[in-house]
């Protein structure tokens with residue numbers, strides 16, 4: 001392990017790895033990534049890995065468009081010797097309440113104005129996209145054929161390999177235990193494998209972001225929350241798009257390999273670091289999924305697991321530097337949608353650190369800075385699960 | 386048939402050669418191999434393959450099997466139809 005570094009990035013998930021990649025690509029030397037487990041062992045390797053451009057704020061639409069463009073060319077850009085398995089089968093998002101239906105009209109107008117190929121469908125038209133959808137309680141649906149999902153392990157594997165080729169040092173099974181700050185500046189990172197002298201640290205620790213921030217004396221207004229997910233045996237392709245419902249807090253997708261993955265939020269989850277699977281989830285999930293897509297009744301589920309959402313007060317991430325400590329950067333609080341934003345996160349943080357900010361980076365750093373919570377400038381995104 | 390072509394994971398059709406190749410590339414735990422290759426993610430949930438993967442890892446690292454970490458056993462124990470769970474018959 002290096003003894004000194006230009007920057008130490010804490011977290012080997014999509015956020016940390018993408019940032020390391022963009023920094024190295026833009027010419028920074030001596031980048032070290034520290035990961036306490038293996039690559040993608042945090043939320044990234046546990047997530048649904050869906051990407052949608054169908055958001056209700058311009059900011060999120062633009063973040064997702066940028067990330068989608070990257071993922072479309074991901075194998076080539078990263079010169080990956082495998083496949084990140086980007087399936088663009090679309091997202092079909094269903095409205096089951098009048099309020100959602102009204103909101104979808106506004107969302108679609110916004111999305112179309114930004115060039116996103118989205119359509120507002122009647123229940124009958126939704127049936128043309130997913131023929132066996134139970135439309136008894138569906139008022140309308142929106143569909144964007146360019147949305148989809150990826151294989152999160154492969155995405156991280158691709159970033160990690162590209163990073164190593166560019167000279168980034170990635171240390172797995174290395175846990176950050178403390179960060180030394182002197183006169184308001186980052187000095188050193190303390191790990192269970194030794195210390196690294198550095199003036200810059202990036203907090204990309206996902207569900208543990210608040211623990212890392214504490215090390216430099218910052219109390220983050222975020223908490224972590226367990227989210228369960230399950231997968232069935234692989235079967236012949238039958239489900240093109242990801243089916244999602246905000247009101248039911250639900251998403252269901254079939255990955256290219258054939259398995260069907262589904263998850264569901266639960267407002268009663270404990271706010272801690274628990275990631276044990278829960279039985280309660282399985283009962284609820286089976287009921288609501290079979291009701292929404294009846295053919296699922298015949299599928300056998302083979303595995304259930306869980307991961308953490310790092311929740312911020314407005315369910316939007318915190319990006320960029322902080323006023324309190326010089327050299328401390330963050331990309332945290334993704335509140336359940338940080339995988340899809342990964343490439344944008346990496347680009348934005350790298351441009352911000354190197355002082356080469358594009359228009360999108362300026363916009364995002366301006367809006368997503370930590371100080372927004374104190375100033376009361378919260379972002380109101382209607383389309384979150 | 387050479388020993389290397391022995392099927393280790395029947396669900397995902399992975400051979401001993403595939404597993405040894407991944408270990409050589411630097412994936413150094415049952416969890417890492419499971420996630421990159423799906424070995425142990427199929428309907429049998431790793432009932433045969435994970436012991437073989439573990440012993441291959443132990444061999445490669447020159448360690449005893451007891452020193453290595455097994456992946457988490459996740460519910461359910463046997464694949465079960467969603468329709469049965471829905472009706473509360475699991």
Ligand SMILES: Cc1cc2nc3c(=O)[nH]c(=O)nc-3n(C[C@H](O)[C@H](O)[C@H](O)COP(=O)(O)OP(=O)(O)OC[C@H]3O[C@@H](n4cnc5c(N)ncnc54)[C@H](O)[C@@H]3O)c2cc1C
Nearest residue numbers: 011013015036042043044047048050176206307338339340
């Ligand atoms: C069930 C579920 C479904 C989801 N579905 C989606 C989806 O469909 N689309 C989407 O965009 N997002 C989804 N998400 C959210 C997504 O997983 C996260 O927003 C995203 O993966 C965050 O990536 P990250 O790199 O910031 O964090 P992580 O992937 O959690 O990476 C942080 C890493 O930091 C490491 N770390 C922590 N503390 C330390 C330390 N002290 N020292 C060293 N390393 C440390 C951890 O081990 C971890 O690997 C889902 C999440 C869950 C749980």
